[in-house]
Amino acid sequence: MSRPEPEVSLGDATDPDAVFSALEIAIRRRLPGRLQGDRRGLRIGSGSDPEEIVRYRPGEDDVRRIDWNVTARSAGEPHVWRPLAEHELETWVLVDATPSMDFGTVRLEKRHVAAGVVAAVALLTQGAGNRVGTAHLTSAGLRWSAPLPSRAAAHRSLRQRQGTGEPVPEAMTLDRALAQFGARHPRPGLRVIVTDFVEPDGQAARPFAWETALRRIGAVHETLVVEIVDPRELELPDVGAVTFTDPETGRTQEIFTSDRRLRRKYAEVTAAHRAATAAAVRAARCGHVLLRTDRDWVRDLARFVHGAPLVHRGPERGAPR
Numbered sequence: 001m002s003r004p005e006p007e008v009s010l011g012d013a014t015d016p017d018a019v020f021s022a023l024e025i026a027i028r029r030r031l032p033g034r035l036q037g038d039r040r041g042l043r044i045g046s047g048s049d050p051e052e053i054v055r056y057r058p059g060e061d062d063v064r065r066i067d068w069n070v071t072a073r074s075a076g077e078p079h080v081w082r083p084l085a086e087h088e089l090e091t092w093v094l095v096d097a098t099p100s101m102d103f104g105t106v107r108l109e110k111r112h113v114a115a116g117v118v119a120a121v122a123l124l125t126q127g128a129g130n131r132v133g134t135a136h137l138t139s140a141g142l143r144w145s146a147p148l149p150s151r152a153a154a155h156r157s158l159r160q161r162q163g164t165g166e167p168v169p170e171a172m173t174l175d176r177a178l179a180q181f182g183a184r185h186p187r188p189g190l191r192v193i194v195t196d197f198v199e200p201d202g203q204a205a206r207p208f209a210w211e212t213a214l215r216r217i218g219a220v221h222e223t224l225v226v227e228i229v230d231p232r233e234l235e236l237p238d239v240g241a242v243t244f245t246d247p248e249t250g251r252t253q254e255i256f257t258s259d260r261r262l263r264r265k266y267a268e269v270t271a272a273h274r275a276a277t278a279a280a281v282r283a284a285r286c287g288h289v290l291l292r293t294d295r296d297w298v299r300d301l302a303r304f305v306h307g308a309p310l311v312h313r314g315p316e317r318g319a320p321r
Contacts, residue, residue: 023119023154024123026298054081055077055078055079056078056079061080063080066078067079067080067081088128089125089131090131091131091192092190092191093132094134094135094178094181094193095115095135095136096194096195097136098139099247100196105230109293115160116158117194117226117228117297118154119153119157121190121192121224122151122154123154124305125190126149126150126151130149131147132147133146133148133153134157137195175208175212175213176213178213178217182216188220188222190221193217195226195228198233198248200248205272205273206276206280208277211280215284215285217284218286224289229291229292231293234274235267235270238257238258240256241255242254242255287304
């Protein structure tokens with residue numbers, strides 16, 4: 001008989017230490033073997049794995065690395081293999097902490113799930129020398145937190161409270177945040193973007209303003225986009241007249257939700273936006289997982305990671321920088 005997994009609750013009243021313990025157990029049980037493992041380096045240098053064969057340079061190359069098979073096929077001209085450097089994994093997570101993330105109609109708000117995702121990513125990438133840093137998109141711009149060892153970064157994420165309650169100024173939209181996020185730490189590594197893709201301009205169709213910046217990040221780094229939604233963002237409930245407030249702009253509008261045609265149109269528009277967003281992320285060659293506040297987000301994240309490891313060799317050779 002299998003043991004029941006501890007519930008991973010991320011509400012404000014929850015003890016962060018208890019949340020961390022439950023999250024770590026849940027990830028270990030659902031992703032056995034994913035917390036450890038070898039990772040190949042990203043550049044030529046000191047290491048042990050062969051990367052390329054070059055002509056031997058007397059006085060510069062190590063004779064112990066002569067590849068005798070290639071040398072024999074080259075009419076006796078010595079060739080050596082250069083190793084692939086082994087480096088620690090550098091992970092940076094961009095967390096959307098704009099007012100729209102302070103929304104939730106079930107047990108969790110989107111910001112709670114976002115904090116849990118950062119902690120989960122930190123646990124999934126823990127290893128000797130690996131570190132995780134974060135950048136929060138807030139009303140004051142990007143707020144950076146220095147990289148910490150994986151477990152410490154997970155604890156920090158669960159203890160931080162990132163809600164802002166204020167509209168984001170026009171100067172710091174998601175596309176601008178992604179541009180800064182991608183430019184600040186150019187060394188190839190893992191990049192994770194956690195957002196709901198709710199922006200002040202309400203753009204619902206491609207091309208999105210953030211696509212170019214995301215493509216640049218995806219060309220250099222292994223990149224995962226985690227999209228977080230609430231069920232009431234996907235379809236309107238039939239509850240009569242309701243006054244809605246746009247969390248990004250503060251504008252209000254009264255909507256009669258009992259109008260069947262309105263609810264159908266709303267569902268169609270939101271579904272189209274989800275599809276367009278997914279297509280844009282795929283075009284940027286990034287991983288994409290959709291998490292909901294009314295579902296077991298740990299299970300959904302685990303299913304994605306089972307099929308698409310968070311860490312691989314890195315960007316393809318010749319990718320634009």
